[in-house]
Amino acid sequence: MINDIGGLLLAAPAVQTAPVIRSLLAGAGGYLPRRVLGNEELALSVDTSDAWIRERTGIRQRHIAGPDETACSMGAAAARSALAAAGVAPQGIDAVIVATSTPDQAFPATAVSIQHALGIPGGFGFDVSAACTGFIYALGVVDAFIRAGQIRRALVIGTEVYSRILDWQDRTTCVLFGDGAGAILLTAGEGSGTGADHGLLSTHLHSDGAHADILYVDGAVGRRDRPGTLRMNGREVFRHAVARMAEVVDEALAANNLTHADLDWLVPHQANLRIINAMGRRLQLPPERVIVTVDRHANTSAASIPLALAEGLADGRIRPGHLVLMEALGGGLTWGSALLRV
Numbered sequence: 001m002i003n004d005i006g007g008l009l010l011a012a013p014a015v016q017t018a019p020v021i022r023s024l025l026a027g028a029g030g031y032l033p034r035r036v037l038g039n040e041e042l043a044l045s046v047d048t049s050d051a052w053i054r055e056r057t058g059i060r061q062r063h064i065a066g067p068d069e070t071a072c073s074m075g076a077a078a079a080r081s082a083l084a085a086a087g088v089a090p091q092g093i094d095a096v097i098v099a100t101s102t103p104d105q106a107f108p109a110t111a112v113s114i115q116h117a118l119g120i121p122g123g124f125g126f127d128v129s130a131a132c133t134g135f136i137y138a139l140g141v142v143d144a145f146i147r148a149g150q151i152r153r154a155l156v157i158g159t160e161v162y163s164r165i166l167d168w169q170d171r172t173t174c175v176l177f178g179d180g181a182g183a184i185l186l187t188a189g190e191g192s193g194t195g196a197d198h199g200l201l202s203t204h205l206h207s208d209g210a211h212a213d214i215l216y217v218d219g220a221v222g223r224r225d226r227p228g229t230l231r232m233n234g235r236e237v238f239r240h241a242v243a244r245m246a247e248v249v250d251e252a253l254a255a256n257n258l259t260h261a262d263l264d265w266l267v268p269h270q271a272n273l274r275i276i277n278a279m280g281r282r283l284q285l286p287p288e289r290v291i292v293t294v295d296r297h298a299n300t301s302a303a304s305i306p307l308a309l310a311e312g313l314a315d316g317r318i319r320p321g322h323l324v325l326m327e328a329l330g331g332g333l334t335w336g337s338a339l340l341r342v
């Protein structure tokens with residue numbers, strides 16, 4: 001830059017713009033329990049039918065954890081697969097952040113157990129509790145650490161065994177959920193350089209305890225009288241899900257000066273195909289640009305988005321450079337979005 005002051009030509013020192021540090025997606029993986037429970041088999045033990053479940057939710061089957069499978073074991077398996085996809089050794093990981101509402105124990109945190117199971121020698125780990133929005137919350141937390149320069153490589157994991165907090169006689173809830181885990185590896189890197197910004201462009205997190213009574217677990221490890229079972233007013237949750245997620249996707253696009261036409265993929269929380277289709281229509285995305293796993297996995301809560309993302313990446317639908325919008329709503333209520341350029 002040349003400044004012309006009073007006839008003297010002064011060469012100003014070149015301004016060094018610091019590279020924008022972003023959380024870049026390095027790999028993803030998933031794990032599903034071996035045991036598959038189809039709608040028809042479920043209808044043998046509770047008053048429901050394959051036709052009702054498919055028509056109202058799009059769910060055909062769900063995976064159910066065996067006695068040897070836990071949030072830790074499944075989360076570790078998903079994380080191993082994310083590390084393998086990224087070609088990164090566990091030794092280089094700075095942080096393990098796990099979103100779960102169904103941890104193995106009150107403490108140690110599932111994240112710390114997974115850190116140990118993977119042989120990660122240093123760094124730190126903790127769990128995030130935000131029900132079905134947990135993975136979006138975990139992304140927001142990790143992104144802040146990475147942007148602040150405190151960590152460079154983090155595993156972000158969603159892992160759930162809802163089969164252990166369901167009332168298997170309550171047909172209004174037990175047909176909706178399944179078990180599983182998904183994980184991604186985020187690494188610090190330059191966000192720009194190839195023109196478009198890459199990596200996690202934004203996360204937006206929200207909660208409102210005023211609606212705690214429409215989706216909750218009526219107990220906890222800390223209560224002597226009851227370990228807790230999931231309770232839900234499905235209609236009310238449905239209403240809030242459509243309204244809040246519509247707000248949050250608009251918020252994400254506006255914050256990044258983007259429109260729905262810029263999106264390549266919607267990777268939504270997988271609770272109900274009707275909610276997913278409503279969001280797809282709102283974003284004017286054809287069904288083939290929306291990743292759907294709810295038909296095979298049911299609702300795996302915090303694991304559903306990373307499982308769907310891992311599937312889309314593994315089968316080549318989601319490719320480098322694609323813009324991916326993730327959104328979720330869960331008990332709390334909690335809701336949020338994350339926008340990622342792969």
Ligand code: COA
Nearest residue numbers: 048049052056132171172175234235237238271272329330
């Ligand atoms: N099998 C058969 N019938 C069932 C049933 C089941 N599994 N579950 C409920 N029913 C019955 C109800 O008892 C009711 O019968 P009634 O009319 O005789 O009282 C009827 O089906 C309709 O129930 P309703 O709750 O109005 O159905 P719905 O169309 O709202 O669908 C959900 C129910 C749960 C599928 C739907 O509300 C939903 O998906 N909500 C959001 C849930 C969610 O996403 N939760 C997780 C968020 S993270």
